[in-house]
Amino acid sequence: MTPDTMAPPPAAILRFDRLVKAYEPGKPVLDGITLDITRPGIVAIIGPSGTGKSTLIRCVNRLTDPTGGRILLEGEDITTVRGSNLRRVRRRIGMVFQEYNLVERLSVIENVLSGRLGYMPFFKVLLRRYSDEDIARAFELLEAVGLDPAFANRRASQLSGGQRQRVGIARAIMQNPSLVLADEPTSSLDPRTSVEIMELMVEIGRKRDIPILINMHDVGLARRYADRIIGMDRGKVVFDGPPEDITADHLNRIYGGEGWQ
Amino acid sequence: MSRPALHRQAFPPNRGKQAILSALIVYLVYAVLALDVSMARIVTGIGNAAHFFDRMFPPNTDPSKLALIWDGMKQSLQIAILSTVVGLSLSLPIGLISARNIAPAWLGGPARVLVMICRSFHPLIVAILFVKAVGFGVLAGALALVVATVGFVAKLFAEIVEEISPKQVEAVRATGASTLSVLLIGVLPQVLPRFAGLSAYQLDSNLRNSTIVGIVGGGGIGAMLFTASQRFDYDVVLTIILIIIATIMTLEFVTARIRKILL
Secondary structure, three states: OOHHHOOOOOOOOEEEEEEEEOOEOOEOOEEEEEEEEOOOEEEEEEOOOOOOHHHHHHHHOOOOOOOEEEEEEOOEEOOOOOHHHHHHHHOOEEEEOOOOOOOOOOEHHHHHHHHHHHHOOHHHHHOOOOOHHHHHHHHHHHHHOOOOHHHOOOEHHHOOHHHHHHHHHHHHHHOOOOEEEEEOOOOOOOHHHHHHHHHHHHHHHHHHOOEEEEEEOOHHHHHHHOOEEEEEEOOEEEEEEOHHHOOHHHHHHHHOOOOOO | OOOOOOOOOOOOOOHHHHHHHHHHHHHHHHHHHHHOOOHHHHHHHHHHHHHHHHHHOOOOOOHHHHHHHHHHHHHHHHHHHHHHHHHHHHHHHHHHHHOOOOOOHHHHHHHHHHHHHHHHOOHHHHHHHHHHHHOOOHHHHHHHHHHHHHHHHHHHHHHHHHOOOHHHHHHHHHOOOOHHHHHHHHHHHHHHHHHHHHHHHHHHHHHHHHOOHHHHOOOOHHHHHHHHHHOOOHHHHHHHHHHHHHHHHHHHHHHHHHHHHHO
């Protein structure tokens, strides 16, 4: 291929353009974040509590509304979309939560199927008329995330933390997302389960060729599993690069002081 | 430099609470005095009660009377079941809308006012109004109990809805589900079991109230109870009371069974 027939660089899957969020005027939690997520793989956002990691992620699917700047998803400006357009944006973005956020009283399989809600009219939801393909795929996903199909009809509340997070991941993937957000997905789990969940995320990101944006404060896990690390401090990006480039200096800057190590 | 002595108190006195408690005690003493409760009155009262009970036995078991009473009881049951079904179907949406974490203020405000109005009158007063509006009979009684059901269930249901976990709702919203789907999948599963509990309680309550709306013309067994006691037919009164007790106990048994299966 000659240079002049080459396509222009593909639009970033996700772009933050000078994004600002201030819950109180004059006190920005996000202070002009500019980032491009162009490639599939794990992007870990690290930083101390209260530094705006969650806010950043929640701005993407607009569980939080930004105050300024822009967010582009696959080239489309989604900063101010509303109503049914917002719902169409949300269904392209899977989300995994720290406390799993499953509907506790629903069965495991119905929690997985709820990933399809953005694609279904209300009357079908009311009658629980999920398509046969969706149901078949939900069972496949249960296996893909390492859960025995025997769990399908149990209530979500009967599962352990690690199992619930697997269901949460299956629900996110059920959406067929272009992007997955994960807000501290391992912070409520024990170290061993955390590793399992991270490995599952890596595998899913690779298999489905989608970027996974993960907030975390465990630097060790981030270094081990991320393809790219973004360090945040007080609402700004202070490091952006591959995990091997992050140094003790960076970490001290991100976490302030050395006592944490 | 010595530190200033800290004034430390683990349980600082709550003046407001003390004032309310003292006022309550003063009022209770006043009320007892004002009512002129005396030993003599209690003693005659017990005597009257004994006489009254004496005239109740044996209960009247005349078949024609029994058939009549059973007709009244059937009417009462109809009132109870009808008002519960209609009242609950209204309470579910009204209660959801009244919850502050679900609906915007322009929708929730009027809903809360409606519920408050439903609550502010005793079912008997509402029954009197409906008897005037739609005439004597079952319909008036049933409508009165629909109002009572909405007043009670919608209010408590709204409070239950306000206590749900927002996290589960948020996760469903994040999938791109529409508002109604979010309610259906994210909110209702969290609150339906408790709504079912409220419903069972309200059915019991409506059963009890359906036996009394008859006194003001709302249909059912209450009218017979009232007439019988006005005519000093205490043996009939006892039969009616026994039938009411038996019916309510049977239905409580049945509703308990239904709850076990459903929940």
